[in-house]
Structure formats: structure tokens, C-alpha cells
Amino acid sequence: MAFTDSLALAFGAPPLEPLTYYLLRDVDAVYRLLGLESTLKFGTTGTDFPTAARALATTLKERPNLSLDSVLTKVYPNPIVYASGAVLTAVVRDWRKRTLRYGAPTTKGRARTANLR
Structure with a gap:
């Protein structure tokens, strides 16, 4: 000073x-x-989306207990957090495009759940 x-x-x-x-x-x-x-947890920390998604897939294979819930609620290195957010954003974006194009999916009386691991 x-x-x-x-x-x-x-x-x-x-x-x-x-x-x-x-x-x-x-x-x-x-x-x-x-x-x-900070609630905006998406992006790929300087890599392109396919590279980040492949790295996340490798991480998930090496750490089978890792889940979307744990990534969003605990402290993990940014590449894991941001790639998880990027993949989740891509899934939601693609689902929304399909929903807008074909209409909402029906469950025929049963609840449908998805495992995003």
C-alpha cells in the first residue's frame, strides 16, 4: 500500500x-x-462439450457413487461440476425440443423416472 x-x-x-x-x-x-x-453451475472449463462429456463419463465409471445430487450439493473440482451442469443442460434442452415438437410424453398411468447417472 x-x-x-x-x-x-x-x-x-x-x-x-x-x-x-x-x-x-x-x-x-x-x-x-x-x-x-453460485447457482449457475454449467460449462466445460475451456474444453468443448464432447470432450467434457467424455471426461465426465470416465469420472462416473471411476466413481460409481457419484450422482447428480452429490455433484450439486457437495464440493467437487470445477471440471466435474461444470461438465455435469453442461450435460444436464443438454439433456433438458433436448427433452424440451422433443416435447415442443412431438408433445409431452405420456406415462399411461405410471410415473416415469430417469436415472441421470
Whole structure:
């Protein structure tokens, strides 16, 4: 701060306000520290969708207890969380397209569930 204060004084600018800096493992941890919850958990962390989906499939084979519920409610590395969100978004988008094109699917009196693992 002494350096920036001396620069501000030399140029006749007001001194900087105090700055709080957090160094954490990811932006979600910063949000939690600040009491915010990041709810948009999708994307592919810099890879294309097919590559992220294949990496997620490999992770799911290696970790059979991993589920969508656990990914969305516990702390996992961003590539797992974001790829899971991207795949879920793609599934919902495709379902919505089919529903709009062909009408809502019928269950013929039985509840239909899906295992998204």
C-alpha cells in the first residue's frame, strides 16, 4: 500500500481505499466465504462439450457413487461440476425440443423416472 499511496501523492490523486483480497481454490469458495451461493453451475472449463462429456463419463465409471445430487450439493473440482451442469443442460434442452415438437410424453398411468447417472 505504501507504494500506491506514494504514487497517488506524487500525481495528486486520492489514496486508494483498503482492498480485501481472497486467495482460495476457486470462485465458488470465494462466493461461499462472502455468503453468496453460485447457482449457475454449467460449462466445460475451456474444453468443448464432447470432450467434457467424455471426461465426465470416465469420472462416473471411476466413481460409481457419484450422482447428480452429490455433484450439486457437495464440493467437487470445477471440471466435474461444470461438465455435469453442461450435460444436464443438454439433456433438458433436448427433452424440451422433443416435447415442443412431438408433445409431452405420456406415462399411461405410471410415473416415469430417469436415472441421470
